[in-house]
Structures are given as structure tokens and as C-alpha cells.
Amino acid sequence: MNKIREFINYGDLRKFRFWLQLFFFIIFIYGGYMAIDLGRNLPIFSCGYARETGGNCYFLGVQHQLARPWSRLFSYASIGVLTGFLTFLLWFVVFNKAWCGYACPLGTIQDWITSFRKFLKIPYSTYTRPQYQFLKKIKYVFLFIVIIFPLMLGLGLLDGEWRGAFCKMCPGRLITPLFVGDYSQWTLDFSTGTALFLTAFGMGFTVVFFVGSFIKKRFFCFFCPMSAMHYIFSDWALLRLKKDGDKCTKCGDCYNVCDMQIKDIADDVKSKNILRDDCIFCMKCVAACPEEDALHVDIFNIKVFTSTKGGFAKRMNINNKQETKK
């Protein structure tokens, strides 16, 4: 048991993550070729517009379901909304936000763009605190569009063109199908003003996605309504990111490696549950933490991955002997 633990804690997270992301990317983008279908309620942006997807993003379905006329929506016939939601929750509860950091194809694409940027040796940008505080609210606006717009549609307040409004604005719809050679989403729809606005927004957002994720790590995740949705239910998840404030020295290593610029990870020494709404659960902070057990990932209160001095030293290529000499 201890050996396994040591193996995990001393492991190379970066490699592990890369291969896992690749694995999930193949499953979710090319799963259709392998007859994989994980249903329509996945908590990631595995877009249903892509032909060979191995399972659909929950938002596609939920927008569709909630857009029913209210007389149907609030009736016995709409029990599907509930089961769909519960399925989503079941998926989510297993991995918590690690869906974002490890499985989401759109997130993986951003990580690859980041590696490309690194390869070109171009520095990345960060937000200032006030920018950060302002921008992080945007994902809730998108979540509002995902949940409330369909309801308004069902009530007849919105035109049918707003059906699946968020999907039309989402870069995932344009980007993920590209990987199976389908560029049919890359169009502007001139049929109505609304459609034009939505598709143009999606188009623009996609461009911003590429440019943004090139200079800023995980640019899109900052605005992702799925991330907001995750956060609402993250208290029920099995996988948890925890922090032992007493052991924290506030060195800031975790903050420096954080793609999402979450300051609490370094500053907050009070709360045990350190998962924040922007977190993508990449666990880089745990790997980067030099203190024994200060940050750890738990399932049912069992530490599965925890920060260790040795692991840190190994990952940083610090030779033990050298350290003792100093």
C-alpha cells in the first residue's frame, strides 16, 4: 500500500496528465468510430455537433429539454429533465472538476495551444486582480443563458431562433467538429437577425478562443458555464481538493503553477476545501507543493494524491545530496 502511495506521490504528473488527456480526447472526439457512446449528459464540452463524438455535452440536451412549452415542462411528461440532470450529476460527482482538467476536449486543445506557445518561447499573460474579479463573473452570465433562455423560450418570451442559444455562441461547436474534418459549422447564418448575431458571436468567440488561449493558459475555462455549473454541485463530489492550512508556508508555488490564477490556493489557510469556481482540478498545485501533506486530493477522506517533500524534489530534479550539502 505504501509503495503504491509512494509511486503516485512521486510520479510525474505532467506525463500522466498528458496521456490521460490524450486518451479522453480520442474517446470524446473519435469515440463514434469506436462505437463508444457515453450518453448525452456529460459534464464536459464534448460537443454534440461533432459527428463522431463519444458522448454529448450536457448543455446541448438540457437547453433542448428546458425549451419545452411550460405546460409540458412542468408536467409528468418531463421526468426526462430530472433523469438527465441526475445522470449528469452522477457523472460529475465521480471526478468533480477533474473533468475540466483531464477529460474536456476543449480544455485539452487549450493545453496543446499552450505547449505550442511554450515551444515558440513566447511569454504568457495574466490578468490583474481587478480584471480577474470582473471577468470571472462572465461564466455565470453564460450559465444564465444556458438555463434561463430556454425557459423563456418555453414561455414564448423568446423567438425560436434562440433555441440552443449558448451552443451557437460556444467555440466548442466550431472547434471540436474540425477534428473529424467537419467545418460546416464555420458559417454565418444570415437567415434572421438573431441567428446572425448568435453565429457571429460564436465565430468571434472562437477567434478569441484561439488568440486568447495562445497567450493565456486555459483562457476559455475562465468563461465556461460548465465550470460554473460544476461549482454549484462540487460539494457533493467524491474527489476533493483539500488544504491543510497549518502546514502551508505561503510560498506561492501553487499559485504560480495555477493555470487559472486562483489566489486562494496560496493565500487561504483557513478553509479546508480549497476548490474554487475557476478551478479545473489539474492537480498541478499539489504536485508543486513542497510541504508534506499541505495539499492533497481525497476520495472519501482517503488521501489519493498528496504533496510530499520527496515528490516535489524529484519533480524539480533537486538532488538530495546537493540539498543536504547546502
Place this chain on the structure above:
Amino acid sequence: MVDFIKRDKNDIFGKKILGFLFKNQKFLLCLRVLVTFLFFYAIFLGFSDNSKGNLFTSALFWGIFWSFFMVTTLPTFGRVFCSICPHGFLGKYISKIGLKKSMPRWMQNRFLGLFLLVLGWWGVYYVFPGVYRTPFGTAMLFLVMTLLSLVIYFLYRDMSYCKYICPIGTVTRAFSKLSFTRLGTYKSACSECKTFDCATACPYNLKPFKFDKKNSMEDCTLCMECTTACESVNFKFKKPSFSLFEKFKPQKAEVWAYILILASIPIAMAFHHGIGRSKVAKDMIWYKTAEIFKPLLGNSLDSVGLFAYLYAMLFTIFAATIGMYIASKILKKPFKELFYNLGYSYAPLFIFASLGHALSGFFTRGYEKIVEGFAWAFGLSVDVAPLAKRGDDWLMIFSAFKWLAIIWAVMILYKRMKLLKADKMRKIVAFPFAALLIIFYFGVNEYREYIIDTYGRADNGMHSNRGAGHTRHSRAKGRQGYSKSTLAYAKPNDTLFFTDRNPAVGGRGGMMGMMRANRDSNAIPKRSFWLVTKKLDKPKCVKNIDGKFYILNVNGELVKSKIKSKKGCTSITFEVPKNGYYTIYYIRDLDKIVNVAKYEYKRFNHGSNEEFSKDKITPKTIKKATVDITRLRDGEDSFYYSLHAGDMLRFKVQKDGKALQGARVTLKTQFGWQKSVRTDKSGIAKFKLIQDYNPKWEKFNKRFREKFLVTAVYKDKSDKYKVSYTAVYRPSREAYQSYAYALVISIILLIILSLGIFIYRYKVQKPFKEVTFDE
């Protein structure tokens, strides 16, 4: 006693408007006087005018106070209802001059009031419906209760009537546990208090300084007497139903109030009014039991109501006790302790569901009733329209309240379960049993919906069918409306064809109407098609049906159909259970000329998750059709497929099963474009669907269904054959979607953004600053 205190942020007394409403004694006095006046005035009017013209009595009692005001205030601010109750208001003064005896032991029983409500009111309500509904009955009830209360107030001290005898005293006490307000005191000020002014001021002989610690406001009716005695008393906003999340001493009567009220109102209503008004009401157990006992009970009482009520009681109590009993065995706890501790989780079930009902009732009927009732009472004549019509879509939000109730109840149960000391695994196993009543309530709701969805309401049901279907304006507009129907006699040489919309009905109706009729989710859907002739965009119903209809299902088998004729318009209706193409034939074999009309209807319901297979979409043919035309399926590879402008269509004409060469095939679109070709050796004619739907940009509808008609005519030595095929196609995506613009815009944006960032970075980099740390 404290004269001044700095109030917390969440203290209602510290707020301007709310503080005035809840604390200002002059305002409260005025309000109570006003309510008392209205109360007695309504009773007076009830006696003086027992006709239907008396709108006031029932509007005041049943419109405002009972249900609407009570259920809206109880789960929010608490017992505001009691605070303005005329009985308590008068009682306070009467007690002061009264005998101040202590109530006898046997009367100090909260179940007295509860049984008065459950049997005296709800029992009578179900068994003798309509007794209390008349103004006289209402007035009599309240007069009797008033006199009784005044006598008891006079005899006994400490407002014992409110605590024990008042039918809704225990109920309001129980449900106010869900509120988000708490009357309490500032601990810091009270720790040094030696005068206890709040306790002496309290007409109920309660101790407000103990409320917070006890986590219970006991019998407090928010009369606010204590607040004038001492400033330390506060009235705070808390989390909704916060008090149920902590420990407190359970009251047996409260838990029973939840259970009995749940049985008497939502459950019994679902039995008697919900399911009881469906078409299968007579198959229900209470109806059958009532049939047995009817000879014994006679006709003077509603025996169905009686048994519906009794069964509701029985099932509810059974679900509650059995569930809790099993849970107690699993948890190894005494039954009583568990039952009365966890029983508090039943609280939201009734009150939230009832809140939804009361609110929607207020918008549909209550508001109108109240305004007109008040106007009538004071000699005015006002006629207002209700705020909403029954069946308005937005009212459906109120039916979501019962789901909220269930979720809330489960949550409270979870929190109260947490307070118990027991093994975790045992708790998990015991949870569903403890939640049995909640599950039962959920089940009854589902069952009622299911019954009404499946079997429908009985024709004489009071509730009209909820809501017309949702109308999609954009579609209705886009469709080219049929002009007024006229019938036509189909001459032998006329082209006959099918349409999926009733020509007799204007723009809407037709298919939409069908969809609405088939709202029932379990029934097999049906479709109707009309046989028409003459022009494609203005078809006329065929008057003379002298041929025969044939319907082929997805597998190419002949299926049953129903021919209907309404106002001379003949239609054919059949069931469409599966996804795929259904083929409709009309074959008329006159002398010298054979007419065949063919239509292929594709049913696709993606909710049914049916596997796509080529067999379901292959064109079907029938031997009876001596000539036949089929549209070959090129590139049709899913149920989603539909025809678009720009598609190349291939039609195959056959005679007696063999390819027919040289038949003249004509394709004609709705807007008049047409083209004729002759079939080649293999009997195939090719057409490209052209785009001739070109409205103005702002009127363009990308879902526009343009009709086209294909006719094949062939003459041999003796006979002439004419076969038609109609279908619809949509504008091609290229007509409204542009790759070019998208690319141009994205490239421009890409350049601008990249340049912008480059320039920004370049500028920021220039002035080099040494990084210094602030020590």
C-alpha cells in the same frame, strides 16, 4: 430592561420599512382594529345576505385569509397570521379582566385543536361538501368559533385558547418552523437582565430570552408586546427553515399536524379532486368502498368523499409510521424518539405545494374575487379581470413548487438525520425508510399526473383541460396559408395529390392541431392527410372519392387506416408508431385513365432512440398501383435527412413493376417553376431542385417548406396513366449561411487581436522597471 441597542444587520427591527410594519405599535393596533372590523363585518354580511350576491364574506375568509395569506406568510415570516388574528387581539384584553384560571389538565392538549381542524373542518368538507361554502355557513362557523374563543379567554389565563383549542394554533405553530425569521433577544444585553420585562409583557407567559437557546419560539404569535417592553428583543432574518436544521425539543402535536394536514389536504385532494375527476375514477378503491357502504350511509352525505378522505388518512399515516418504524429498527433507536425528531422533515410537503396552489389561484381567481368582494361590501361596483387565465403557460411555474417541497423535505430529513447519533451506514440504509412519506407524496403526485395524462379528465370535470399547446409564431407566419376551402370535383384528367394540412382550415390547424390532440405521451401518434386536387398552393378537397386508399408502414406492410370526411374534405388517418417512411396511396382506376396519388410521410421522433436502418427509409411500392413513381434515396443516411434546394432528385417510374421508358415526368414547385423530362431506359427522371423561394432578407425563413409536385404521365394504346408525388423542400444552407463572411470576419478579427496583443506587449515591455519586493 434595555433602552437602546445597536441592532445587527439582519435584524428586521433595524430596517426602516419592515421595522415599521412589524414593530410600530400604533400601526399594529390600527391594523388589528381594521382586521377585526372586517372580520365582524363579514360575519354580519354573511347573516344578512346569504345569496350569491354576497361576494364579501367568502372573499375575505376563503379568498384572503384562509389559504392565501396563511400559506404565503407561514413559510416566510412566520405566524404573522396569528399576529393580526381578531381572536388573539380581543383575547388579550378579555384575559386581562377575566378569571385567570389555569386550564384543566385534560384541556391542555394540543391535539384538541388539531382534531377540531382535521375532523370538524376537513372531515365535514369532504363528507358534506358545500356546507361552509355559503356565506351563511361561513359566518356561522366563525361566529361560533369567536364566541367559544371569547369564553375561553375569559375563563383561562395565558391565552390558553390559542395554544390548545384554536384549530389552527398548532398548525401555524408547526408550519412557522419553516420561516426564515426568529424572534429572539440580544444575548449580551440579556445576560445582565434582572427585570425580565419581556416575559412579564408577554400575554402568553413566554420567555423570549430563551427562544434562541431553545431553538424554538414556542407559542409566540408575533404579537410584539415584548418589543415595547424591552429594546433587546430582536426579530432576525435567518436562513429559510433554519430552526429545523438544529436540535430542539419536539412537540408531538406538531409532527402529527404535518402528517394529518398532509393527508387532509394534498393527498385527499389528489384522491378526490385529482384522480376523482379522471375517467377512471370509478376504478379507485375509495369509490368501490363507497359503493359498498352507500346503502348504509344514504345519500345525504358524499360517501365517495368520505372514503377518499379516510383512505388518504390511512395511507398517509401508514406510510409515515411504517417507514419510521423500520428506520427506527435499523438505527436501533426508540421509535418515538426517531418519529418525533425526523417527523419535522414532513413540514414543507404541504405548505410549499399549497403555496404554489394558492399563488396560482390568486392570479387566476383570487385577485378578482377579493377586489370585487371588497368593492361590493362597501357599495361599489368594480369589475376587474383576473391577473392570469387558467392555462397560461407561466402559471406552470407554480406547479414546480411541489417538487421544491419534496427536495426541501429530503434536505431537512438529511440535516435532521445528521443530528442523530448513529452509525453512518445504518443512517444511509434507514434514510429511504424515514423518507417513506415523502416518497409516498411524490408517488401520489406522479400517479395523479399519470392518470390524467393517460386516461384524461372526465367530461364533467370541473377543471378545464390545461393549456392550449405552445404556438410558434415564426412558423405560423412562414407557412403560406390556405385560402378558404372550396371543394372540387376531380375530373378524370385532373392531378390528384396529398397534403398534410387540412385545406379547409386556414394557415394553422392541420398538423399543429393533430399534434395538440396527441399530447398524451403514451398514445401512439396519428397523422392525417387530405386528398386534394387543382393548384399546389391552393389545393381543393376532392369531392368524389371513387378510388381506394392504401397505407404502407415502415416495413412496407399494409396497415389499417380511418377515412374521415369533414365538410366534404376527405382525409385519411393512421397510426405512426415507428420512425421511418409511411407511404400513402390513392388509386383510382377509371375507364381509360388510371390516377395514382402517392405521398411519403417520414416520421421522426428522436426521443424514441430508434436505430436508423436503410430498410426503414427505402421507397415502398404496391402491386395495386399499376404505375408507380418512387423517389430514389440518394445520400439519405439518417432520419434527420430532409430535402433542400440544390439537391439532385431521381425519380423512377414503373409500370407493373418494370421500369417505364418514355413517361413524361414534370416537377412543379409551389411558386410555379416547372420542368418536364422523359424517363430514360431505366425509368429514371432527374431533377435539380431549384431555389425559387427568395423573399426579402428580413422575411426569410430558413425552415420554409416549399412544396413541389411531381407528375408522371404515360399513355399506352388503350389507357392513360397519371401518377403524382408531392413533397417539401427547404432552402439550401448556402442560401443563408456564408462560409466566406465567416472566414473573412474571423481572419480580420484574428489579425486585429494578434496585432493588438503584440502592440500592447511591445508597449508594456519598453520601460524597464526593476522589480523590488516590499519587505
